[in-house]
Amino acid sequence: MNTTAEKYLVGVYDDEDEVLHAVSEVKENGVKIEEVFTPFPIHGLDKALGHPRTRIPIAAFLFGLTGLTCAQFLINYTMVFDWPIIIGGKDFFSLPDWIPISFEGTVLFTAFGMVFTFLASNSLWPGKEPKTFDLRSTDDKFIMAVNMANNKKSEAEIEAILKASGAIEVNVKQF
Amino acid sequence: MAGHSHFSPANVEEHFEFTSDTRKKLMVAMVVGAVLLGIGVLFPGGGEHEAAHAVAGHAAEHGAELTGGAVSHHETSWNPLNRLWVNLWLNGVYFSGIAVIGMFFVALQYLTKSGWSSVVKRVPEAFPRFLFFTAPLMILLFIFKGDVIFHWMHHGIMDPANEHYDKIIAGKKGYLNFNFFLIRMVLIFGAWITLWTVMRKKSIEEDLIGGNENFFKMVRIGTGFIVAMGISASLSAWDWVMSIDTHWFSTMFGWYMFASWHVSGIATIILTIVLLKEQGYMKYVNENHLHDLGKLMFAFSIFWTYVWFAQFLLIYYANMAEETIYFLERWEGHGGIYKASEILNIFLNFFFPFLIMMTRDAKRTTIFLKICCAFVLVGHYFDFYQMIMPGTVGPHGGFGFIEFGTLILFASGFIYAVATELTKASLVAKNHPFLEEALHHDI
Numbered sequence: 212m213n214t215t216a217e218k219y220l221v222g223v224y225d226d227e228d229e230v231l232h233a234v235s236e237v238k239e240n241g242v243k244i245e246e247v248f249t250p251f252p253i254h255g256l257d258k259a260l261g262h263p264r265t266r267i268p269i270a271a272f273l274f275g276l277t278g279l280t281c282a283q284f285l286i287n288y289t290m291v292f293d294w295p296i297i298i299g300g301k302d303f304f305s306l307p308d309w310i311p312i313s314f315e316g317t318v319l320f321t322a323f324g325m326v327f328t329f330l331a332s333n334s335l336w337p338g339k340e341p342k343t344f345d346l347r348s349t350d351d352k353f354i355m356a357v358n359m360a361n362n363k364k365s366e367a368e369i370e371a372i373l374k375a376s377g378a379i380e381v382n383v384k385q386f
Numbered sequence: 387m388a389g390h391s392h393f394s395p396a397n398v399e400e401h402f403e404f405t406s407d408t409r410k411k412l413m414v415a416m417v418v419g420a421v422l423l424g425i426g427v428l429f430p431g432g433g434e435h436e437a438a439h440a441v442a443g444h445a446a447e448h449g450a451e452l453t454g455g456a457v458s459h460h461e462t463s464w465n466p467l468n469r470l471w472v473n474l475w476l477n478g479v480y481f482s483g484i485a486v487i488g489m490f491f492v493a494l495q496y497l498t499k500s501g502w503s504s505v506v507k508r509v510p511e512a513f514p515r516f517l518f519f520t521a522p523l524m525i526l527l528f529i530f531k532g533d534v535i536f537h538w539m540h541h542g543i544m545d546p547a548n549e550h551y552d553k554i555i556a557g558k559k560g561y562l563n564f565n566f567f568l569i570r571m572v573l574i575f576g577a578w579i580t581l582w583t584v585m586r587k588k589s590i591e592e593d594l595i596g597g598n599e600n601f602f603k604m605v606r607i608g609t610g611f612i613v614a615m616g617i618s619a620s621l622s623a624w625d626w627v628m629s630i631d632t633h634w635f636s637t638m639f640g641w642y643m644f645a646s647w648h649v650s651g652i653a654t655i656i657l658t659i660v661l662l663k664e665q666g667y668m669k670y671v672n673e674n675h676l677h678d679l680g681k682l683m684f685a686f687s688i689f690w691t692y693v694w695f696a697q698f699l700l701i702y703y704a705n706m707a708e709e710t711i712y713f714l715e716r717w718e719g720h721g722g723i724y725k726a727s728e729i730l731n732i733f734l735n736f737f738f739p740f741l742i743m744m745t746r747d748a749k750r751t752t753i754f755l756k757i758c759c760a761f762v763l764v765g766h767y768f769d770f771y772q773m774i775m776p777g778t779v780g781p782h783g784g785f786g787f788i789e790f791g792t793l794i795l796f797a798s799g800f801i802y803a804v805a806t807e808l809t810k811a812s813l814v815a816k817n818h819p820f821l822e823e824a825l826h827h828d829i
Contacts, residue, residue: 254828255828268745299704307698307702308702308703311699
């Protein structure tokens with residue numbers, strides 16, 4: 212057995228409107244929700260859960276900046292400094308010619324960077340055992356996970372709150 | 387809860403009121419425009435740098451090599467009134483574009499069966515009313531003053547016996563001749579106006595009878611319009627603008643001008659909606675709709691830049707004299723009077739929208755949207771200015787009373803026509819089948 216087991220209470224809902232309302236109801240009753248898993252995006256769920264605005268755009272910007280810098284370094288080093296070649300009668304340093312490469316460098320670094328960021332932020336590295344609260348969250352059920360470690364209330368209390376908010380079943384899940 | 391608005395299709399109907407006060411203000415603006423225009427015509431050279439004229443003599447000789455346009459051949463017979471005709475043409479092209487993009491936007495929404503836009507679609511739907519003014523104006527300008535605008539219409543330029551004979555231009559006679567050009571022009575405007583009239587009729591009828599039948603009819607009209615626009619956008623770009631620099635051509639030009647029109651049209655749609663909202667109309671249009679429109683403006687500013695730059699880069703890179711002349715003329719030809727607006731063009735149309743509209747919050751905040759729309763609209767006026775002026779008025783150009791007056795005249799005329807058209811139907815298409823979806827739009 213895993214000694215550092217994390218214990219979760221998992222509420223299962225079968226309607227998207229119900230789970231959306233349940234989120235505010237459960238929160239009002241003083242229960243901290245870890246995450247809600249749904250088969251499709253539900254409008255307003257992020258706001259109801261009170262998740263902070265994603266910082267993904269900042270990561271994208273930094274990756275892009277890195278890409279731009281690398282592209283500029285590559286072009287300037289090869290075309291101006293190390294082995295200058297006259298192309299089309301232009302200066303060695305001819306900025307308009309470099310815009311496509313700068314653009315592509317920016318996009319390339321951003322694209323790869325974002326893929327890796329996505330994998331890292333979702334704990335999807337190789338060998339990682341997936342944390343699945345309920346397989347039906349990929350089919351037709353909406354899953355609300357409550358981390359017991361973050362809540363002071365007892366298991367029975369939380370189960371009652373989840374049930375009252377419309378959960379059709381409440382399961383215990385340990386990782 | 388987010389995404390749940392208290393509006394429903396039953397309670398959103400409202401009518402725009404074109405108050406006599408607004409009417410009066412617009413009339414005053416038109417008079418001001420006309421007066422400025424009159425000053426510009428009566429006192430040519432006033433308001434613009436005299437220096438341009440001092441160097442004009444020099445630039446004319448120099449310009450003879452630096453221009454693909456009309457000026458070089460007619461240097462001796464320059465009439466100050468020509469600048470007025472060219473300005474009317476410039477604004478005609480610009481505002482026809484904005485007007486027709488209104489129809490294009492609506493047609494696209496029907497073709498894609500989009501729901502979110504059904505709350506705003508009555509605004510762009512009103513734009514093409516201005517075509518009823520620009521179409522006859524431009525056709526008359528072409529018939530009577532075409533030789534002022536188009537190099538290929540100069541007397542004798544296609545006649546081998548004439549001293550003005552130009553072999554290259556004569557080679558384009560099959561496409562660039564008076565009759566065929568006029569036929570194309572009438573067909574283009576005819577297609578736009580006819581399809582819009584039918585669409586508008588069906589749209590207003592939908593308010594009265596409801597049901598889905600009109601929706602599907604409009605999908606069909608919209609699809610037809612997109613096909614017509616695909617052809618006519620390129621044709622109008624080649625004919626009305628690119629043929630000014632007759633020797634020069636670019637395969638990117640149709641796209642380039644359409645991109646310019648499109649982003650100006652979207653900016654006009656946003657600006658109109660925001661201004662209507664500020665007057666208390668269109669409360670059901672929330673920041674999510676504005677966000678979507680803002681994204682379109684952001685995206686199409688970049689699209690315009692992409693096309694502009696693609697055209698520039700290929701010419702720059704290939705470095706062929708007959709192609710580089712186009713940019714050289716704008717950069718240093720005619721005494722350099724077009725250099726400032728060329729630089730302004732890139733800043734107003736790319737850097738400013740790109741930086742202002744980048745963040746999510748900016749697209750949802752009306753003040754940022756308004757600032758960006760203003761930049762885009764002024765910027766794309768200068769874009770068309772850059773396309774049309776160097777080849778037509780050349781060293782006699784500049785930004786003076788005539789330019790300013792004509793622009794004010796057209797802008798207030800456009801607002802007047804659109805405002806009048808807006809009063810003719812509810813501001814929201816109340817029986818649009820997707821209206822419910824649009825009222826709860828949430829992104």
